[in-house]
Amino acid sequence: MNTRALLAGATGLVGRELAAGLALNAEYDAVHVLVRREVSELTSVPKFVLHVVSFDALPALPAADDVYIALGTTIKVAGSQEAFRRVDHDYVVAVARAARSGGARRLGVVSALGADAKSRIFYNRVKGEMEAAVSELGYDSVVIAHPSLLLGDREALGQPARSGEVWSRRLFEPMSGLVPAKVRPVRASAVAAALIRAVQAAPPGVSFLENRAMH
Numbered sequence: 001m002n003t004r005a006l007l008a009g010a011t012g013l014v015g016r017e018l019a020a021g022l023a024l025n026a027e028y029d030a031v032h033v034l035v036r037r038e039v040s041e042l043t044s045v046p047k048f049v050l051h052v053v054s055f056d057a058l059p060a061l062p063a064a065d066d067v068y069i070a071l072g073t074t075i076k077v078a079g080s081q082e083a084f085r086r087v088d089h090d091y092v093v094a095v096a097r098a099a100r101s102g103g104a105r106r107l108g109v110v111s112a113l114g115a116d117a118k119s120r121i122f123y124n125r126v127k128g129e130m131e132a133a134v135s136e137l138g139y140d141s142v143v144i145a146h147p148s149l150l151l152g153d154r155e156a157l158g159q160p161a162r163s164g165e166v167w168s169r170r171l172f173e174p175m176s177g178l179v180p181a182k183v184r185p186v187r188a189s190a191v192a193a194a195l196i197r198a199v200q201a202a203p204p205g206v207s208f209l210e211n212r213a214m215h
Helices: 013-024 081-101 122-134 163-178 188-200
Strands: 004-008 030-035 048-052 066-069 106-110 141-146 205-210
Touching: 004 013, 004 081, 013 030, 013 188, 066 081, 066 188, 081 106, 081 122, 106 122, 106 188, 122 141, 141 188, 188 205
Parallel strands: 004 030, 004 066, 030 048, 066 106, 106 141, 141 205
Antiparallel strands: none
16 A cells, blocks of 8 residues: 655754655655755655645645644744744644645644643744644644754754754753753654654544653
8 A cells, every 4th residue: 555645844954854754764655745945855855746835825735644744933033923823833734734635644743842722922822723723623643743942953954043952952962861851952853753653653633742752
């Protein structure tokens, strides 16, 4: 049986690692990758099928069995809370909904530690509202990852370094073994690998991949 995956967010820190993991994963015969523009390093992967799309007006998406979404930005990069919400909530939900309409059964989403739809913190509230929305789309299984601060090379992706991640690396990496696993900064590669495993083994319903399980 041919199994197909769909990936959105392949140029981000975790998304890049998801792309690498899916390219090597024997369970998938093809991976449909949604991008805003052609990305040369992705076009060279034999099992990848790139689709240049606008996330503001998604077309009907190709049929896939499993969906991985790692779309995200920051308020600083987006320029406003409204623009941040458009990416971290609206785009994520739009991709999940369109993929489900195309027959997808399992969904893996990268969210964030502290996500809570009732939070007073805008970032956490948006993440929590996104989680609630994708959980109601009718997937057989939904896995939501809650990573702490991410470790990885953003500069190699042409992204600005995030101050919180820079300081966490400087402060916590030398003493990482002393920091509780539930909040310890985690490498993007570890998040991606854990999410792929969790989606492929997901039980019915909604489950959460907590930070401690991604180390």
